[in-house]
């Protein structure tokens with residue numbers, strides 16, 4: 001995993017697209033935005049379109065050359081709405097995300113987006129190690145700039161393996177100790193209740209582990225389950 005994944009917009013002309021790109025990045029846990037010669041920045045329209053992602057805009061760097069934007073980057077991927085004859089063969093956003101995320105931990109990588117009207121120049125694309133094309137309608141393959149950023153940012157989120165687990169609220173999944181506590185409790189309840197014969201355990205605990213590892217319960221859910229086990233055993237013996 002690289003240190004930073006830079007999103008670089010080359011000469012964006014609409015501040016609204018800058019704001020929408022910042023929002024797309026924020027929703028996918030990216031925060032390093034570099035703008036090469038933006039037509040207008042900072043700008044009220046960019047702020048409005050960024051919605052809750054103002055921090056990405058505030059930290060964004062505006063520079064005057066592509067060299068500055070790419071300084072220190074070990075791997076550069078360029079996006080193109082059209083098939084190009086020059087440069088490397090185009091790969092999909094998924095393959096590109098995997099390649100970028102494979103970079104060593106001490107380097108920066110960059111993902112380049114072009115101008116709304118004309119995209120990236122051939123010269124700019126020649127600076128790229130990878131060329132990415134989002135598969136689209138061959139008769140109309142040009143996405144809005146921020147929409148293209150959204151798709152690549154989403155693929156990067158999946159490739160980083162940091163897709164948030166869907167749990168109640170924002171709770172993190174339980175840690176290893178809490179899970180082990182649950183398994184020990186389940187096993188002793190299964191034995192005490194007569195459901196599990198310790199002389200012939202078969203695969204019960206392995207199957208229960210598989211079930212709860214798949215569910216990734218949070219600590220509160222673990223407490224509910226353990227509270228329920230305690231109450232059931234107490235009722236049985238009480």
Ligand code: SAH
Pocket residue numbers: 079080081082112113114115116117118119120132133134135136141142143144145148
């Ligand atoms: N007419 C321009 C379109 C530019 S769209 C051209 O042909 O290049 C603005 C930017 O959005 C592009 O430079 C690219 O960064 C991104 N983009 C739009 N559609 C894309 C697609 N299908 N695949 C990859 N990037 C795309």
